[in-house]
Amino acid sequence: MKISHACLSAVCAAVISGSVVAEDKVLNIYNWSDYVSPDTVANFEKETGIKVNYDVYDSNEALEAKLMAGSSGYDLVFPSNSFFERQVKAGAYQAIDKSKLSNYKNIDQQLAGKVARHDEGNKHNVPYAWGTVGIGYNVDMVKARLGEDFQLDSLDMLLKPEVAAKLQDCGIAILDSPAEVMSIVNNYIGEDPNSESMSDLKASAKVLAEARPYYKYFHSSQYISDLANGDICVALGYNGDLLQAKDRAAEAGQGVNISFSIPKEGTLLWFDLMAIPADAPHPEAAMQYINYILRGDVAASLSNYVFYAVPNTAATPMLDAEISENKGIYPIQAVKDKLFIQVAHTPKFDRSLTRAWSNIKTGR
Numbered sequence: 001m002k003i004s005h006a007c008l009s010a011v012c013a014a015v016i017s018g019s020v021v022a023e024d025k026v027l028n029i030y031n032w033s034d035y036v037s038p039d040t041v042a043n044f045e046k047e048t049g050i051k052v053n054y055d056v057y058d059s060n061e062a063l064e065a066k067l068m069a070g071s072s073g074y075d076l077v078f079p080s081n082s083f084f085e086r087q088v089k090a091g092a093y094q095a096i097d098k099s100k101l102s103n104y105k106n107i108d109q110q111l112a113g114k115v116a117r118h119d120e121g122n123k124h125n126v127p128y129a130w131g132t133v134g135i136g137y138n139v140d141m142v143k144a145r146l147g148e149d150f151q152l153d154s155l156d157m158l159l160k161p162e163v164a165a166k167l168q169d170c171g172i173a174i175l176d177s178p179a180e181v182m183s184i185v186n187n188y189i190g191e192d193p194n195s196e197s198m199s200d201l202k203a204s205a206k207v208l209a210e211a212r213p214y215y216k217y218f219h220s221s222q223y224i225s226d227l228a229n230g231d232i233c234v235a236l237g238y239n240g241d242l243l244q245a246k247d248r249a250a251e252a253g254q255g256v257n258i259s260f261s262i263p264k265e266g267t268l269l270w271f272d273l274m275a276i277p278a279d280a281p282h283p284e285a286a287m288q289y290i291n292y293i294l295r296g297d298v299a300a301s302l303s304n305y306v307f308y309a310v311p312n313t314a315a316t317p318m319l320d321a322e323i324s325e326n327k328g329i330y331p332i333q334a335v336k337d338k339l340f341i342q343v344a345h346t347p348k349f350d351r352s353l354t355r356a357w358s359n360i361k362t363g364r
């Protein structure tokens, strides 16, 4: 029997001595931060007796680094479509036997069809949630600086230096996500969002570099609480996270009024997927968790809490109106038409992108 590094624990002693059941009483999850409702994991533990170790990340790059290093110890991870595509090609994931998932029928087939472009036959993934990257802003602070008539659904707010300069004092935050942000800037300047041309990279990097002096920071999760508390006034971020900021601000009742818009210039549409690393120590427990997430009631309560759309048809009737009628979560067709999907970058382009990004961040 192959003894994995996870078998150094007491639990695994049982496996080595022949009781395979004990192995699957543990589940090591690595998911995005702010991406489950408070009772999602606790209810699963209660129902199954499986102990969940739950770690979080806030970037695809962080997840990829762990996966590619190997022996991450994780059983279930949540990559976004474009990153996932190249991870599959690199053999990072094991196949998922859908016949063992009694709730797989709840998956929205139209969305699964889109994801299949990244993973033929969807052999290695089950969709978890989807969303966009957009603009979250403090209505009063921004209007006070840009005037009542400024279009608050335009990336000009973040990418035109003369506009960003007016918001510098109240604080601008940008996602620390090079591939995603660069694709949005490419699209903003009228180039192919997925371009790997060095001249497009240079042009988009220049746009960011010119606005950079007016940014407070690059980070991919801190903006939720900062926006809710009034510590920043604009953020380029993930739609659900920005809507969580709006919700938290409203609940705090301190007069912080947050709004969210999908950029009229168009933006990135992403899908986050559940996938089981090839060397996962507890794949059976991961399957149980996937099947649990696929339940309509579980997916709905998760979506109602995190403000992200779930690709689950059984969840739809259980969604709060605040979610199902929210155009920031389920965009109208005209907005959808302007969304684009990212494809995986080549390692060669990635190196140039990483260099350009670090120059932008450090203001060099």
Ligand code: N2P
Pocket: 032, 033, 034, 035, 080, 131, 238, 241, 270, 272
């Ligand atoms: C959750 C962010 C998930 C969206 N905080 C990124 N794909």
